[in-house]
Amino acid sequence: MIRIDAEQTLVRVHHEEWARVVASLTRRFGDLDIAEEAAAEAFATAVERWPADGVPPNPGAWLTTTANHKAIDRIRRESKRDDKHREAQMVYDDDPPEPLGAIDDDRLRLVFTCCHPALALETRVALTLRMVGGLTVPEIARAFLVQETAMGQRITRAKAKIKAARIPYRVPSTEDLPARVSGVLAVLFLVFNEGYLATGPDSDPVRHELTAEAIRLTRLIRGLMPQDGEVAGLLALMLLTEARRTARISAGGELVPLGEQDRGAWDTALIAEGHQLVRERLATGMRPGRYQILAAINAVHTSVRDVRDTDWSQIVALYDQLVRLDPSAIVALNRAIAVAELDGPDVALAAVDQLKDKLDGYHAYHATRADFLRRLGRSQESRAAYDQAIELAGNTAETAYLTHRRDQLAN
Template structure:
């Protein structure tokens, strides 16, 4: 819905305001009048009409009003089948090279991923106020420069693919933390992108990564409790989706893919094998550190080292990282300290992780670990 409104109005703030107003009207009317046969069409039509009325009242676009259709004509123009492409158009609009890389990803997560500003700030490990300013600057630049709402021509796709892949990956990460709806949406977008760029190995690598992880979604939680990989009931895994993910990964390899998403997909695939080859996974994470230079990847490498039987080396690696505001830094460090018999230090690290946890399963898991230490 938001993608259609942004494409129609050419303004993020107006689109968000109109969408919110339409949902408020629906919440007021539908309980008594009933849900329309095509609720999506009703919402978009209502939002468009309200936006047009507001523009007329404000008279800021008075000179362009003749270009806008009359409100009563909008319903017939709505096409439910167009939503998929318009979502991709919205991603590419947000990921225009004229915007800063941080602004590209942040704006797309806000507009398309449905993430709140605080959630996006957490993903970037910055303050909420900093993220608000980034979002405002990105919206203003799109409005001021007239960045088109469209999927770019084929020869321009490569200029934006890195940012688009990052966006889809971060949307999936929020889904992996428990918002399964976002996980499914990220996979859907990944399929669309892989179809749009069939010769791009990283697009296939990302899709494979998401599919293999998503296949374990029913085993990752038991009620409100988080279940670690080694304790998961493998009968709950979607073996068909794992097989499909591996087939997509084979496609990425056939295209010569050796990038970061392909390597992560290989790791995800290896984690579904029995037994898990942790030394090999640790080696792959080392390769991933070389590709990305990311301290978060270094943290994952340390966790794999511990699983491979080297907790002391893993702790030394973790203690070199500057990730104090990152939940998983403290939870990983706590686990390593616990394994090394440093119970008091482990409890301190668990408490710090609990302070940073934002989801109920994470808090429950960490509190249980704290009690066991």
């Protein structure tokens, strides 16, 4: 019983405390590598000791203290760390705590701190996803559609650049927020996506703790930057997507696509809030950004009670706007899915086939082709595409859905 309780507590505490522990150590020692490795060692120690000894009365404080000791031990082993060695002696000093600056949430402060504009945007996002502790390197690699080793090297290089350039880890001020918010929003969007459709086969297909945390942090940013259209757009996008969560997985564990979901199970309060945010942004008359357009697309989807009433021409028009802002292969793929509903799967398939070189390793590319081929009656080709999608998909519910669809094909 102690072991089960300890394991459950460790899962919960890792999610709740990782960012706080890393942020605390980073502020004290000024070194992200030391902070991350000491935090990891502290959690590893907890994995060994808590099942046998029981969960301590204050798990977060236990982890912070243990991580501090681990960091001090490492610094002492490194002879060239004299200054940090002296700093490490003062673990229990009486100095007043560092000012919180513009942000008083530990996790959000760590995200903004890591999203330093001296780093390339993709690098900021990858580093922050790793340091915030919500995603592993394999999960981040899948989000960026790159190999795990390449993503690990990218994160390592980002840390090395921070050290070489002596980029300070300090709490961002109000003036810092506009320069960093684009990276922060990208991080939260990817965290949300990992919760919305988990990429790993060993996790739950939908990770509500990640979607809920991404929404919570985006709400905090909305409070800090109420006039920022992209913050409002991302929050609306998350709310309109989260509203469909309970309808997305069947009782048998299969993914339920948007067109087949029970719309009566959608969260009407979240939809109303998301629609209100979209309307507020439209009322400003300002040119919308990427997240605002995505939110508008989701507003169209969630504005009708029957999928047959969906205004696909409006959705394609919105994707046309999005392509001009973000001419990526992923956006082109999603646009093709909407085009299939408007102009037919034959037209959409021709557009999707042009994306092969860029998306051949992406399961959704093959799943989309499989669906179009199925609808065109090309069963043998559809089956081959389903096989490729199943091989590449990591989400268990999605794999079950794709397998079911493949097995329904005529021989």
